[in-house]
Amino acid sequence: MSPLRRRCCWCKADLGGPSDAPATDGVCGPCRKALIPSFLDTLPDATILVGDGVRVKSANAAARGEVGRELPDIEDRVLGEIFGCPHAGKPGGCPDPGDCAPCSVQVPVEDTLRNGTPHEDVPAVLRVESRYIPLYVTTRRVKGGVLLSLGRSPSD
Numbered sequence: 001m002s003p004l005r006r007r008c009c010w011c012k013a014d015l016g017g018p019s020d021a022p023a024t025d026g027v028c029g030p031c032r033k034a035l036i037p038s039f040l041d042t043l044p045d046a047t048i049l050v051g052d053g054v055r056v057k058s059a060n061a062a063a064r065g066e067v068g069r070e071l072p073d074i075e076d077r078v079l080g081e082i083f084g085c086p087h088a089g090k091p092g093g094c095p096d097p098g099d100c101a102p103c104s105v106q107v108p109v110e111d112t113l114r115n116g117t118p119h120e121d122v123p124a125v126l127r128v129e130s131r132y133i134p135l136y137v138t139t140r141r142v143k144g145g146v147l148l149s150l151g152r153s154p155s156d
Ligand SMILES: [Zn+2]
Pocket: 008, 009, 010, 011, 012, 013, 027, 028, 029, 030, 031, 032
């Protein structure tokens, strides 16, 4: 197979390959990052893209509404931190699977990150400051991390 020249189908940036080769479309890093929230917004539940160290990479509008913060305030923060978990960032707290274990949100996320095992509608309790919010956690391994969906009732 002859080499192809890759270019971003959104911004047309050159992504490598011989300049005289036929072009094929890809998506460059900056465009992918810009497109992720739009893609996540098509999902009905509050959905967060979580990367290594349970750090938030992106979140859809429903999830941003749930935590009352916009993307720049939650990107790169550990999961517990965006929910206002009192243990986040402290020794043994999120992202360490220590004293918080078994955190009903972090455990399925970590498992999916490490092993690729998806989880569906796992009953969980989210502690947001002094409130306890019951929800259902669904996780899926995707390129770049784990899609974490927080549902108020089991999906059917
Ligand atoms: Zn691009």
